[in-house]
Amino acid sequence: MNFTHPLSPGKLLMLMLFCLFAFTASAQKKNAAYQYHIRKATGPIVIDGMMDAAWYKADSAANFFMVLPMDTSKATLQTQVRMTYDNNNIYIIATCYTSGSGQYMVESMKRDFAFQKNDNFIFFLDPFDARTDGFSFGANAAGGQWDGTMYEGGKVDLSWDNKWVSVVKNYPDRWVFEAAIPFKSIRYKKGVDVWGINFSRNDLKTTEKSAWAPVPRQFPTASLAYTGSLVWDEPPPEAGTNISLIPYALGGVSKDYQAKTGTTWKKEIGGDAKVGLTSSLNLDLTVNPDFSQVDVDQQVVNLNRYELFFPEKRQFFLENGDLFANFGYSDIRPFFSRRIGLNAPIRFGTRLTGKIDKDWRVGLMDIQTGEADAAAMPAQNYGVLTLQRRVFARSNIGFMFINKDATGAATPGTQYNRNVGMEFNLASSNNLLTGKLLGIKSFTPGLKGHDIVAAGHLQYLSKYWTAYLQDEFVGKNYTAGVGYVPRTGYNKISPLLLRNFFPKAGGILSHGVQLVSNYYFDEHFKRTDNESTLAYLITLRNRSTFTLSAINDYIKLLVPFDPTNTGKPLLPIGTENHWNTVDAQFVSKPQALFTYLAETAYGGYYQNGHKTTVTMQVGYRFQPYVNIAVNSSFNDLRMEQPYGNTSFWLIGPRTDITVSNKLYFTTYIQYNGQIRNINTNIRMQWRYKPASDFFIVYGDNNTPSPFMVKNRQLVVKWTYWCNL
Template sequence: MNCLKVSLLLFFFQLSFGQQVPKIAKKIYTTKSLGTLPPPVLDGILNDESWNIVDWTGDYIENLPDENTEPIEQTKFKVIYDKEFIYFGFRCYDKDPKGIVKRLSRRDGFEGDWLEINISSHYDQLTAFSFAASVAGVKSDGFISDNGKTWEGNWNPIWYLKTNIDEKGWTAEIKIPLSQLKFSDAPEQIWGLQSTRRYFRTEERSLWQRIPLDAPGWVSEFGELHGLVGLSPKRQIEMQPFVLSKLETYPKEEGNPFKTGHDFTINGGLDAKIGITNDLTLNLTINPDFGQVEADPAAIVLDGFQVFYDERRPFFVENRNIFNYTFADDQDNLFYSRRIGRNPNGQPNLPNGAFMSIPLNTTILGAAKFSGKTKNGWSIGLLESVTGKEYAKIQQNGLTRKELVEPLTNYLVARAQKDFNHRNSYIGGIFTATNRNLETDFLNFMHKSAYTAGIDFMHNWNNRKYYFKGNAVVSKVDGSEEAITATQRNMTHLFQRTDAGHLQVDTKRTSLTGTGGKLEIGKASVGNWRYKGSFIWRSPELELNDIGFLRQADEIKQNAYLSYETLKPFGKFRKITTYLDETSNFDFEGNYNKMQYTLGADAVLKNNWNLVISAIYKPVNYSNSILQGGPRFRYSEDFFKSISITSDSRKKFRYNFTLYDNQAKNNSFSYSEINVGLIYQPINAFTLSVNPAFSSNKNKLQYVTQTGINTKIRYITANLDQNTLSASIRFDYNINPNLTIQYYGQPFISRGRYNQFNKVINPIAQYYADRVGIFNSNQIDFNEAENRYEVDEDVNGTIDYTIHNPDFLFVQFRSNMVARWEYIPGSEIYLVWSQGITSNGNPNENLVSELDSQILGRKPVNTFLIKITYRLSL
C-alpha cells in the first residue's frame, strides 16, 4: 500500500504544480481536386501533369531515436484527389540508392525501408486509418483507435501502390478509394494527417508532424489536411462469395462407420459489406468459412481454468475496437467472439460397442454486424448471430441415431459510445444477450439465457496529461436448477469452498446476478514520469462466459504503477523505460490473498539490441481455487525473474533469448523456462525462423484430485515433475507482394510424473510441509493392472479410496502450409495443406524418444483445402 500512497502523492503534486503540456504547432497541407485533369498513372514515377497542381510538403523531423532533430534523409509528399480516389505521391531522398533495403514479406510485414500514411478522416483525435508502403511494394494497413494505443492489423482494405528507385532515392504513388475511408458530408472538410518514414539502415523514424515522445497520444497530435471540397461520401457495397473444397485423410478405424479414412466436402458462402451511410457499415455473412489459417498453440492446463485464444476470423476482427469492452484485467471482456461457433457443449454417454461422431464446431447459420462511427462522435455497434443445432451421430448394432449436443442459439451484442468535450471525454454502454432453445433435458446443464450490461467513461484534462476512467458491469444468467448449480460449482465461482463463510451452493436457484468494474486515475503524458492507480472488483455471482470471458470471480484488486522513460538517447542507449508495479488482492469475505511487487526495465541500445528484465516478489500468496472447491490454500512466498535479449532486427541473421525462473521459499515449487528464437533471411524474398522452448515445472504440492472417506472429503496433492519441449518453425517465401507461401509447424510434448502423494491437513500453514500429510508405503500402493493408486489411510487392510494415476505424456504436432495469391485486389486463392497428430505416450520414457515415436511413428490427419474468393465492389 506504500507504493500506492507514493503514487497518489506524486499524482496530486503534479496535478497542482506539474509541467504544462507544451503546444506543438500543427502543420497544415492544402490539397486540390483534379477537376477535369486526368488522374496520375500509377507507376511509381511522379511525372504526371496532375501532380503539378499542388505544392510539395516535407521538412520531416526525427522521432526515434533522437526526437526533434534533423533526420538522416528528408522526405516530401503531395496529395490530390478526385470524386473516387485520394492520391499520395512520395519522394524519399537517399544519397545511396544502392543501399535501400527491399525486403519482401507477406502483407502487413513492415520489412525494409517503408513509409506510412495515417488519415483521421473523422478528425476525432482518437481513430485513424493507416496505409504503409514498403519500397519492395508490400502493403501494410490497419485501423488505429484509442488515440494510438490500439492498432488493428487485420483490416485489409482495397488500395493501390507502385514504387520506384532512381538516382535520388525512391518514390511511391498510392491510390486509396474514398469508399475505404469514413468521413462526413460537410461541403469543406479537415482531416487529421500524419506520415512516418522508416530509414532502415539506422532504424530511424521521422515524422511529417512532430509528435514528442512524451505526447499524450498519437492521433490527437496529427497535422491537418485542408482543401477537401465537395467530397461525396461513398456508400461502400462489397460482396465476396467463396467456394471451398476440402479433403481430409486420417487413420481408418476398423468397424467405425465415422472413421473411414477420408472425408470430402465442398462448400460455399458469401460475405457482404454495405455502407448504410459513409459512417456506418452493415456486414453480413451466410454460411461463413471461419477456418483458421494457423492453428492455436498447444497448451497443457493443470489449474482447471479455460485458455484465452485470440480472434482471427475476419468477420469478427473488423471494427473489433467498437465492440471491445475490457472491464477489469486485460482478458476480462463482456464480448469474447470465439464463444460463437465454438465446440458443441454436449457429450453423450457412449454405450459399449457403439461409435459416435460429434462436429468439431458449431455451425454459424448467419451473422450480421452494423457498426461505425458518426461525425458527431457516436461509435455504434450491433452484432447478431445465430448458430444452428448440432447433433452427435451414434451408431450401435447397425442402427444410427442422432442426439442433440448443441441447441439453436442466438447471440446479440449492442455497443455505443459518445465522444464529447472536444474529444477529451467519452461515455458508453454495452448490452449482450445469449438465448438458447433447450429442447431436451440432456441440455439442461446449459444456461437458457444470459444477459450482461455495462457503462464506461473516460475524462482527460490539461491537454490529456491526466485522465480518469472507469466502468461498471452487471450480469444475469437464467436456467434450470441443474445449470445454476453447475455454475456455482465451476472453476470461475467455486461456491462450494469449504471455508468460505460468505458463499454456499444453493441447489434451488434458477438465476445468478453479479457485478464488476474498474476505476483508474493517472498521468499519461509530459515529462519522464507516468503513474496510475486502479481499483477492480468482481462479485462472486458475476458470470460472463456465455458470450464473454471471465477467468475468476470473487475478487477485489488494488493496483499502483509508476514508470520512468528517457526521452533522449544517452551513452549506449536509445531509450530506457523502468517501472514499479504493486498489486494486492482480497476476496469478498475480506481474506488478504495476494501482495505482489514487480520491478522491470526495457532498454533499447544504440546498436538496436533490446534488453528486457523483470523481477516479481510475492510475500503473500493464497489461492481460493487451487483445491478446486476445497479450502483456501497458501503458497509459499516466491521470487520470479526473467530476462529477454533480442538482437538487431535489421540483420539477415537475428536471434532472441528469453529465460524465466521462479523459486519459492523452502524450494516448495520452482519453474524455469528457456525460449530461443533464430531468424535467418538469406535473401529478401525468403525468411526462416525456428523457436525452440523448454520448461521445467516442479511442485511439491500440486493438486491432483479430491475424493472421500466416509463422509469427509480428502484433497490430494503430490510432488509433480513436469517437463515440456516445443518448437515453432516458420518460413515465408514471397514470390512477389501478391503471391506468397508460408509454412508453420509446431511439435509439442509435455510429460508429468507424480510421487509422494499426500492429503491436505492444514492448507494455510506457514511452512509448506505442514500443509499436507504424506502417505507412507503402508498407506498407499500402486495397482499396475488398474493403473491407479489404492489408499488404505487407517492401515486396517481395507482400501479407503483410489487415485487414478495422473502421470501423463501429451504429444501434439500441428502444421500448415499456405499458398496465397491475391490475383486482383481483394480477391484471393488459397491452397492449404494442414497436418496434425495428437497422442498420449508413455510418461516413463524420455521426451525426445517419445516425440520421435509419437509423431514419426503415427499416421497424421491431413487436410487439403482450396479456397477461392472474389471481391466485387458496386
C-alpha cells in the same frame, strides 16, 4: 453486497474528473497548425511509382520531425509527400530518401508487416478529426502493403482488410510509394472538409523514426492526438453506391485417424456483403461463413491456472471491431467474438457499425448459430448493441448490451445470459493522461447478487515518468456467456511506476527503473495472490534492448490445480506458495538480417519447487522474398512427488515466402511437448485482384512419439470482392 476498496471506483472517478478538468482546459488540437491542403487532380494519376504531371501541381509535405531516437530535432532523412484526389480515389505519393549505400531492410513482401522490423512509410487518416479512430495505410520498402483500422486514439488493428492499390519503386538514393485509396474503402461524413492526418517514416539503417506533424517519443506516430490537418479544397465527393459482394466457394477433405472415421468431403458456398448505408455507416451481412484461411493460433506452454486468451482473426468481426472487443479490460471482456461459432457453425449474421456523426459511434450485431451435437449444444442467437459518445477533447462514454439466447432445446437454467455495462474512457488532448471507469452487471438464471463488475484505472505517461493505477472488482456470480473473464470473485489493485533516463552520449539511448505489482484479494478483501516485479530496462542506440527483472510471487489456491497441467494429482484448495524469480531478456537490433530474442528465468515454483525457463526467438531474412523465424521455449519443473521433475519443449519454426506482394506461402510447424502434439499448417494465398484471394490450406496434428497421425485436412478456397 458490501465491500471496501482502499481505492474504490468512486474515489477513482473523483480523481479522474479532477484530472480531466485540469487537462481539458487546453482541448485545442496540438498540431492544428500543421496543415496539408489537398486539391483535386489536374490530370490522370497512374499508380506506377513515378511522378505524373499532375503530381507537380499538388502541395508538398516535407521537413519531417524526428521521433526516435530523440524527439528534439528535425529528421536527418528527407521524406516528401504529395496528395490529390478525383471523384473515386484519394491518391498519395511519398518519396523516401535514403542514406549511403546498402539495401533497404524488410522482412518480406507479406501484407501487414511488423512496423519495427521494416523500412516503411505509413500514413494515418482521421476523417472526422475526432482524434479517436480512423484508418491507416502504407507499405514497406519492398512493396508489402499495410492497412488497418485505428481505435483508442492510436492503436491499429491490422486484421482489417480492404480494397486499394499501391506500388513501390526503388531507386539508388530513394524509394517511392504511390497508392490509390477508393473513397468506398473508408468511412467519412459528407460535407466534412477537414480531416486529421499524419505521415510516418521508419528507417532501420539510421534507426530513425520520423513524422510530419511532431509526436513525442513516448507515443507511437499513430497517435491521433498529434495529427495535423488535411484541408480539402472542397468537401470530398460522395462515395456513391457502396455495396460489396464477397462470395466464396470451398472444397476440402479431412480425416480423423484417432476416431477411426472415414474420409469426410466438404463442399460449401457462402459469402459476405458490405452495404454502405451512409458514407460513415456500414452494414455487414454473412451467410454460412467459413474461416479456413485464418492463421493458426500460436501455441504456448500453459502453466496458468486460468483460461488463455487468443485474439479474433475472422474478417467478418473486424471492421470497427474495437466497439465490441475493447469494452472492458484484457481480463474483463464482456464480449469476445471467438465464443461465437467455437463449437457450432454460424448460419448467418449481421453487423451495423460506424459513425453517426463526429461524436457518436454505434455497433449492432446479431448472429445465429446451428446446433452442435458433439458439444451437446443447442442453436444459439447472439445479440450485441454498443454505443459510444465522444465527450470533451478525446474522451468517450460507452454503453454495451449483450444477449445470448438458446433457440433450440436447452438445459434448464442455461437458456440465456445477458450483460449490460457502461464505461467512461478518459483521454486528455495531449494524451499524457488516460483512464477508464467501468461498470457491468450480468443476468443469468439461478444467479443473483455478486454479479457485477466495477473497475477503473488512471495513467500518466510522459517522456520521463509513467504512473499507472488500476482497481478491479468482479463478483463471484458475474457471468459473461459470450465473454472472456477467466477469473471471478476478486478485488485487484495494480500499481505501476517507471522512471526513464536519457544519457547525452554513449551507446545507451535510455534506461529506467520500473516497479509493477498485481495484488488479488477475495470479496472480503483477504489476500489470495500477488506478483511484484522490479525491472531495469535499457535501450541501446541501435534499438536493441536489455531487461533484468526480479519477481516476487505469492499464490493461495482457490481451486484445485495441477502445477504441470498434464493430468497429475491436484494441489488442494488453500495451498499457499511463495517464491522469487530472476529474469533476463535481450532483444537484438531490428536492422540486422539475423535477429534474435534470448530470455532466461530461474526461480521457485509450487510445492517448494524450482522452475527454469529458457526462451529463444531467432529470425533470418533473405530480402525481400524469404523470412524464417523459429520460436522455442524450454521449461524445467523440479518439484516434490507426486510431480517430480518435468520438462517441456515448445518449438515453432515458421517460413514466409513472398514471391510478390500478391503471392504468399507460409509454413508453420509447432511441437508442443506439454500436450504431446505436432501441428503443421501450410498456406498458399494468391491475391489475384485487390481483396480477392485464392487459398490452399493444409493442416495436420500428430503424436510425436511414437509418431502417429491424429487428423489431417486440405482445403481449397476462392473469394472474390465485387463492388456494385
